Amino acid sequence: xxxxxxxxxxxxxxxxxxxxAKRGFEVNVYERRPDMRNNRISAGRSINLALSVRGLRxxxxxxxxxxxxxxxxxxxxxxxxxVEGDLAYQPYGKEDQAIYSVSRGLLNIRLLELADEYPxxxxxxxxxxxxxxxxxxxxxxxxxxxxxxxxxxxxxxxxDGAFAATRGRLQVTDRFNYSQSYLEHGYKELLIPPAExxxxxxxxxxxxxxxxxxxxxxxxxxPAGDFTCTLFFPFEGExxxxxxxxxxxxxxxxxxxxxxxxxxxxxxLEDYFTNPTSSLVTxxxxxxxxxxxxxxxxxxxHAIVPFFGQGMNCAFEDCVILDECVERHGNDWGKVxxxxxxxRKVNADAIADLAVQNFVEMRxxxxxxxxxxxxxxxxxxxxxxxxxxxxxxxxxxxxxMPYSEALSMGxxxxxxxxxxxxxxxxxxxxxxxxxxxxxxxxxxxxx
Amino acid sequence: xxxxxxxxxxxxxxxxxxxxAKRGFEVNVYERRPDMRNNRISAGRSINLALSVRGLRxxxxxxxxxxxxxxxxxxxxxxxxxVEGDLAYQPYGKEDQAIYSVSRGLLNIRLLELADEYPxxxxxxxxxxxxxxxxxxxxxxxxxxxxxxxxxxxxxxxxDGAFAATRGRLQVTDRFNYSQSYLEHGYKELLIPPAExxxxxxxxxxxxxxxxxxxxxxxxxxPAGDFTCTLFFPFEGExxxxxxxxxxxxxxxxxxxxxxxxxxxxxxLEDYFTNPTSSLVTxxxxxxxxxxxxxxxxxxxHAIVPFFGQGMNCAFEDCVILDECVERHGNDWGKVxxxxxxxRKVNADAIADLAVQNFVEMRxxxxxxxxxxxxxxxxxxxxxxxxxxxxxxxxxxxxxMPYSEALSMGxxxxxxxxxxxxxxxxxxxxxxxxxxxxxxxxxxxxx
Numbered sequence: 088x089x090x091x092x093x094x095x096x097x098x099x100x101x102x103x104x105x106x107x108a109k110r111g112f113e114v115n116v117y118e119r120r121p122d123m124r125n126n127r128i129s130a131g132r133s134i135n136l137a138l139s140v141r142g143l144r145x146x147x148x149x150x151x152x153x154x155x156x157x158x159x160x161x162x163x164x165x166x167x168x169x170v171e172g173d174l175a176y177q178p179y180g181k182e183d184q185a186i187y188s189v190s191r192g193l194l195n196i197r198l199l200e201l202a203d204e205y206p207x208x209x210x211x212x213x214x215x216x217x218x219x220x221x222x223x224x225x226x227x228x229x230x231x232x233x234x235x236x237x238x239x240x241x242x243x244x245x246x247d248g249a250f251a252a253t254r255g256r257l258q259v260t261d262r263f264n265y266s267q268s269y270l271e272h273g274y275k276e277l278l279i280p281p282a283e284x285x286x287x288x289x290x291x292x293x294x295x296x297x298x299x300x301x302x303x304x305x306x307x308x309x310p311a312g313d314f315t316c317t318l319f320f321p322f323e324g325e326x327x328x329x330x331x332x333x334x335x336x337x338x339x340x341x342x343x344x345x346x347x348x349x350x351x352x353x354x355x356l357e358d359y360f361t362n363p364t365s366s367l368v369t370x371x372x373x374x375x376x377x378x379x380x381x382x383x384x385x386x387x388x389h390a391i392v393p394f395f396g397q398g399m400n401c402a403f404e405d406c407v408i409l410d411e412c413v414e415r416h417g418n419d420w421g422k423v424x425x426x427x428x429x430x431r432k433v434n435a436d437a438i439a440d441l442a443v444q445n446f447v448e449m450r451x452x453x454x455x456x457x458x459x460x461x462x463x464x465x466x467x468x469x470x471x472x473x474x475x476x477x478x479x480x481x482x483x484x485x486x487x488m489p490y491s492e493a494l495s496m497g498x499x500x501x502x503x504x505x506x507x508x509x510x511x512x513x514x515x516x517x518x519x520x521x522x523x524x525x526x527x528x529x530x531x532x533x534x
Numbered sequence: 535x536x537x538x539x540x541x542x543x544x545x546x547x548x549x550x551x552x553x554x555a556k557r558g559f560e561v562n563v564y565e566r567r568p569d570m571r572n573n574r575i576s577a578g579r580s581i582n583l584a585l586s587v588r589g590l591r592x593x594x595x596x597x598x599x600x601x602x603x604x605x606x607x608x609x610x611x612x613x614x615x616x617v618e619g620d621l622a623y624q625p626y627g628k629e630d631q632a633i634y635s636v637s638r639g640l641l642n643i644r645l646l647e648l649a650d651e652y653p654x655x656x657x658x659x660x661x662x663x664x665x666x667x668x669x670x671x672x673x674x675x676x677x678x679x680x681x682x683x684x685x686x687x688x689x690x691x692x693x694d695g696a697f698a699a700t701r702g703r704l705q706v707t708d709r710f711n712y713s714q715s716y717l718e719h720g721y722k723e724l725l726i727p728p729a730e731x732x733x734x735x736x737x738x739x740x741x742x743x744x745x746x747x748x749x750x751x752x753x754x755x756x757p758a759g760d761f762t763c764t765l766f767f768p769f770e771g772e773x774x775x776x777x778x779x780x781x782x783x784x785x786x787x788x789x790x791x792x793x794x795x796x797x798x799x800x801x802x803l804e805d806y807f808t809n810p811t812s813s814l815v816t817x818x819x820x821x822x823x824x825x826x827x828x829x830x831x832x833x834x835x836h837a838i839v840p841f842f843g844q845g846m847n848c849a850f851e852d853c854v855i856l857d858e859c860v861e862r863h864g865n866d867w868g869k870v871x872x873x874x875x876x877x878r879k880v881n882a883d884a885i886a887d888l889a890v891q892n893f894v895e896m897r898x899x900x901x902x903x904x905x906x907x908x909x910x911x912x913x914x915x916x917x918x919x920x921x922x923x924x925x926x927x928x929x930x931x932x933x934x935m936p937y938s939e940a941l942s943m944g945x946x947x948x949x950x951x952x953x954x955x956x957x958x959x960x961x962x963x964x965x966x967x968x969x970x971x972x973x974x975x976x977x978x979x980x981x
């Protein structure tokens with residue numbers, strides 16, 4: 088009665104396995120891909136992620152936070168690269184607050200190693216889920232040899248990502264709400280390698296952005312001294328993946344639009360034509376759970392676009408909340424799953440919307456002077472009145488406040504900033520500032 | 535080069551086949567179900583539909599409009615049945631304007647008969663589509679004997695309904711936007727048979743509504759003297775399908791909430807427990823077309839809820855617009871499909887939203903006195919100023935104006951009515967009324 092089948096051994100699957108094992112459950116994890124511990128080579132250059140407070144809290148529950156931070160690079164702010172002129176810099180939060188660039192591969196490997204230390208966790212790689220029976224909590228897998236395995240447990244947790252087989256099975260049941268919504272932009276990873284003498288070619292402890300209006304490039308530092316760049320770019324149109332077909336076109340475009348980056352990208356043309364162009368999807372669905380038999384978690388329940396750096400952090404928070412529900416309701420899994428869904432659905436929807444909003448901010452607003460000025464005012468406000476005012480970015484990134492609250496505070500903060508800037512109020516005028524903040528927060532609660 | 539495969543031989547599939555045949559194309563229609571012409575019995579009691587101006591225009595293009603109207607019952611307005619007290623009546627439009635209750639089965643049979651008169655239309659029943667190749671416009675079908683048939687044409691039009699196989703195939707391509715969104719209400723069909731001496735038990739030329747706040751029952755007249763009732767009711771909750779499990783519960787509930795209907799429903803209990811409970815879904819997707827190879831049409835592209843009576847009318851309008859695109863672009867199907875999608879997507883989205891909005895109006899607002907008073911004012915306004923003011927219902931039902939315009943005119947009309955009612959303006963004060971209408975319309979265009 089205590090056997091849990093986890094479908095998907097990625098970041099959230101392996102973390103959730105450890106949480107469940109610590110509570111004494113018998114956990115079987117089935118992963119479609121080969122064991123990435125035997126294939127470390129690819130990990131070094133794999134995409135990196137921005138770990139922040141929510142993810143760190145989740146890792147701290149299994150004692151991994153400090154170890155992972157040692158292999159991470161703190162990014163204390165954003166460095167904006169205009170086409171011409173000086174770099175601009177925006178701190179993300181208070182002086183010691185940072186988001187952390189970590190390698191997805193290294194983090195996943197460390198979580199799998201930890202999972203393997205538990206005798207009640209059984210890892211099965213190269214097992215692709217081809218069917219799920221929702222009533223009996225039975226799953227069918229095909230292994231590399233093509234042999235089918237039917238696995239019956241007491242319940243299934245689907246942690247199989249944005250294109251989850253578990254969700255696909257729910258999707259053909261009646262009254263399952265579902266949406267997949269693609270951006271008109273895709274992305275392509277590129278590389279800024281370490282300097283020839285070693286070391287970083289740009290400021291290391293920063294997330295770099297080349298905002299270009301309707302598109303952008305970003306770069307995150309890796310411990311080896313390189314940066315992983317990602318170009319977020321329209322699929323179609325005048326400046327688009329479709330319009331850059333030849334080496335000449337790519338080179339001309341990059342030299343014109345990213346002139347300071349090109350000299351740091353010796354393998355630009357090779358990377359551009361070798362690396363895939365991937366699409367960006369938001370997936371929402373409901374319900375996430377089926378009685379006490381199945382629950383979706385992480386990207387399987389709510390795939391989001393990467394512009395707030397919260398995909399992994401949100402999935403890890405799912406694990407924390409589900410674990411807390413198990414703590415409250417013990418083996419009453421009908422209650423566990425129902426409360427987990429109740430607590431998480433609204434917040435997953437909120438971070439999905441915030442992530443889409445932040446794309447506009449990153450690619451466009453951060454290249455705009457009035458916006459940068461406003462961000463300066465906001466940063467000072469945050470410093471002067473940390474008890475009264477948090478920026479939305481801080482709420483999402485440096486607190487565990489529900490995402491839905493952070494979403495609804497966005498317009499409140501905007502009104503506070505508008506009033507301060509339009510009326511040229513001295514930020515040090517504590518009584519007026521605090522009155523404005525209190526009034527706008529009260530207006531939100533009164534609505 | 536001129537062979538078109540139509541997948542789905544329902545209402546829009548059979549109509550589209552005739553349009554294409556008239557233009558000389560070779561059309562193969564594949565329908566999953568048996569030929570309904572051999573199975574007329576079920577047609578009499580099958581669900582009826584409300585045919586209005588858009589649908590009639592589409593039928594007139596193949597000369598079927600007058601013949602179908604002869605077998606239809608005009609409904610000139612709504613009759614509201616409160617729990618207690620007198621019936622209320624609202625005309626739908628001007629004196630001679632009506633929507634027409636027709637049998638889906640009879641209409642579909644007539645369209646199939648017409649299609650069969652064309653030597654260049656080939657009907658294939660009991661052929662279920664199991665796969666589509668988007669690049670070669672090839673479709674694979676399984677017939678009743680389980681034999682597979684691979685059919686290659688020059689292009690495919692998917693008219694296979696809300697759960698379309700053709701759309702399913704598009705859905706697993708990259709960057710296909712898709713949503714399916716269910717109401718918390720389901721529906722069940724019930725029956726008011728003819729009176730024992732023959733004839734109708736209620737006013738015949740009306741759509742009957744029992745509005746009950748968060749749910750409702752409606753009834754549409756059939757030529758045989760019976761009414762098809764539909765209960766739109768929550769799946770879960772205090773008053774819901776889930777809470778009505780025994781004959782006693784059903785009888786008690788209907789006697790309490792639909793006291794005037796129960797004596798007219800001798801087979802209520804049998805119908806309630808025999809007829810299925812079905813769900814109500816809105817499906818949106820994009821793109822609808824793939825180059826010159828495939829297009830979705832009707833419910834396959836945009837399933838909507840039935841509360842504006844526009845599902846069939848909208849699908850028929852798709853056929854008209856697609857036919858007009860063929861007229862403009864001839865055999866340049868890349869252009870035909872692109873223009874068809876451009877013209878229809880925005881309007882299909884609009885009628886989907888209007889249909890959901892109208893559920894609230896039908897089940898709730900029409901039982902509300904202030905709302906009825908406002909409708910009276912609006913009706914008079916429509917009568918007095920037919921050139922200046924159209925109700926949203928009239929725009930959708932009695933014109934061929936794009937649905938998207940009707941949607942955006944909703945708030946404009948609401949502001950016009952608010953100003954007239956709040957300022958107690960005499961409806962006969964032509965200059966003031968016309969000024970208000972002009973101002974609010976101008977405000978919309980200025981936004």
